[in-house]
Amino acid sequence: MEKWTEEISPQHSLLDLKLKEVWRYKDLLLMFVKRDFVTFYKQTILGPLWFFVQPLLTSLMFLIIFGRIANISTGGVPQIVFYLSGVTLWNYFAECLNKTATVFKDNASIFGKVYFPRLVMPLSIVVSNLIRFGIQFFLFLLIWAWYYWQGSNLQPNTTLLLIPYLLLLMAVLALGLGMIISSLTTKYKDLIFLLTFGVQLLMYATPIIYPLSEIQNSSPTIAMAIKINPLSAIVETFRYAFTGSGSFSWVLLGYSSAVAFFVLAIGAIIFNKVEKSFMDTV
Amino acid sequence: MSNTVIKVENLSKQYRLGEVGTGTLSHDLKRWWHKVQGKEDPFLKIGEANDRTAKGDSDYVWALKDINFEVKQGEVLGIIGRNGAGKSTLLKILSKTTLPTTGSIKVKGRIASLLEVGTGFHPEMTGRENIFLNGSILGMTKREIKKKFDEIVDFAGVERYIDTPVKRYSSGMYVRLAFAVAAHLEPEILIVDEVLAVGDAEFQKKCLGKMKDVSVNDGRTVLFVSHNMAAVKSLCNKGLLLSNGEMNSYGEILDVLQDYSKINMSETSLLKSNFVKKNQEDGLFDIYEAKILNNKLQNQCIFNTKENINIYVKYKVQKDLVGSVINFSIENIANESIIFLSFDTDLEDNRLNIRNKGEYEAFIKIPSLILKPGFYFITFNTGIANFQTFNRVEKCLAFEVTLSDENETFISYAEKRIGIIAMPLLWNTNKLS
Secondary structure, three states: OOOOOEEEOOOOOOOOOOHHHHHHOHHHHHHHHHHHHHHHOOOOOOHHHHHHHHHHHHHHHHHHHHHHHOOOOOOOOOHHHHHHHHHHHHHHHHHHHHHHHOHHHHOHHHHOOOOOOOOHHHHHHHHHHHHHHHHHHHHHHHHHHHHHHOOOOOOOOHHHHHHHHHHHHHHHHHHHHHHHHHHHOOOOOHHHHHHHHHHHHHHHOOOOOOOHHHHHHHOHHHHHHHHHOHHHHHHHHHHHHHHOOOOOOHHHHHHHHHHHHHHHHHHHHHHHHHHOOHHHHO | OOOEEEEEEEEEEEEEOOOOOHHHHHHHHHHHHHHHOOOOOHHHOOOEEOOOOOOOOOOEEEEEEEEEEEEEOOOEEEEEOOOOOOHHHHHHHHOOOOOOOEEEEEEOOOEEEEOOOOOOOOOOOEHHHHHHHHHHHOOOOHHHHHHHHHHHHHHHOOHHHOOOEHHHOOHHHHHHHHHHHHHOOOOOEEEEEOHHHOOOHHHHHHHHHHHHHHHHOOOOEEEEEOOOHHHHHHHOOEEEEEEOOEEEEEEEHHHHHHHHHHHHHHOHHHOEOEEEOOOOOOOOEEEEEEEEEOOOOOEOOEEEOOOOEEEEEEEEEOOOEOOEEEEEEEEEOOOOEEEEEEEOOOOOHHHHOOEOOEEEEEEEEEOOOOEOOEEEEEEEEEEEOOOEEEEEEEEEEEEEEEOOOOOOOOHHHOOOOOOOEOOOOOOOOOOOO
16 A cells, blocks of 8 residues: 555545644744734834834824713723723734735735645734734833823723733634635625625724723613623723723623634634635635 | 655546626535535536637536546656646646645645745845745745755845845846745655746756756656746656646657647647737837738638748838848748748848838748648848847747648648658650650
């Protein structure tokens, strides 16, 4: 019997994710991360400082529109801290989702010419956005510390230990959703149109610009709907950890985790199925 | 122990033509329904041979159909065929960027493919960064790349530019760097597609040398796709000829090349009775138009031995020229030999003294009963004789000469008669006794 190292054939197991192969290509993953990071600020003067601009301006705008004009309460938390915490976390999710959702389309030229485990690409997106998040998170920490030092009403607590897990959940959700969308859009591009404003709408369904407690008081039914959104518990917990205001519930966080990992599993399976044939349909 | 490293069995690949759109969904549902019922995919039964020139009835075509071959270790297999014969599809399947529809390929060892060099090069990143990026895309680890880094830079000859973004590179440098990275991969099987089309002659030679080195000294297997028959001939020892997605022949490279030239010649689409200058710039003495015409001055590509072949050419001279000539050559495609060369100064040598600025047209009549049946190319040239070429339009026209339909008395025109041309000569014979 001859020993073949590989067989190329039309049939493949759905669950065979080739994670071992992905591990073998870990250097490639890091190279993609480096590429994303380095090319972001090539030929700029401020360089990585640009990572600060977007969340700061967005928070400032929220502060003016929702804080000053619409007068939405932030539950006693200094407004800039409140908005920046939401925006920083949300940015991570939105960036990951937007990029993974178009991963096949954006990389068709590379995918069409060289083989490597396709999973490397979405994973690299999640990791490179993690660096971006790290920088923006640092900015948030600075501002948060400033207010804390000024004696604002901020009560950091032990929930802070959950922050890495919250990030993981965000990544898992974005990756899972992104892979589902990217897989479905290789053949039928309809979903792409939904994506851009879908992400925007989803932000309003997540307690980014308002605290969940505020909605709870005014309309319990809407609050219920917002709680169904698995992102809500993550954002709420994140904010609770730093400010002590808002709510934290193991049940809701458990629910978010379950949804996130379920979505990831579905995403991985569909992605695995589509990556094999997408070059013919994209 | 057998040393077969690639075994391709009943490999087929089906593509759907036309636009992917609303109609696709219904086909997808039908396919899915058959699958649920445990039946075979209904669309696999249909599908036609992939002849892109003929209008087909089915939306499905076979880009590859029932391909079977084996490659042994250390062999260099040349895959040849006309455009659209399925070469690239085969390589894509081998390099796992797309899946076959049916059949399988079994492989021993790592495959690396250079379907197009420089994949993943990012214009903003420096040469150094791109070597690492491209290397890892091609499957090398960081350690391997580090080890080979100096060798790669040396092979590409871009040391001075290594910390400059590649968008500032000349296109030649870009390609050299890209090829250098790829050439230093160490897979057991290397797939190369048309990379030699770029780069200057010296670099092409270097690349060919490197590939030869890889197969002869390291015992690695190379699959090579090219339209450059000279390169294929010098590099490969086995050949695979594809035509319209099917295997036409497989075996020793020289035999396969022979088969290839046969297909090429019988291919009528090769014939061309019209040429129009494409680029806009005006040279000193440029050919703008050329045609092959019959006696009624209509374009025609196929002539019988008894017809005159008329050549029409239009050219522009931008300033008064001394010593200038225009010529054309007729080349037999089968044995690549030049039949003759004709200058416009042959009979009117006063044109050599002065050729005034202006636009000209010329008709040249090739008398009947000279060319043997076969396929011919025409190449035009302008320039100063033995000194300088202004404009060369290579093989811009192609025509065929066939035996005439009439009862052929001129058996001399039969293809098998030796000689380059065939001219009926009058034998003025007197009976002496």
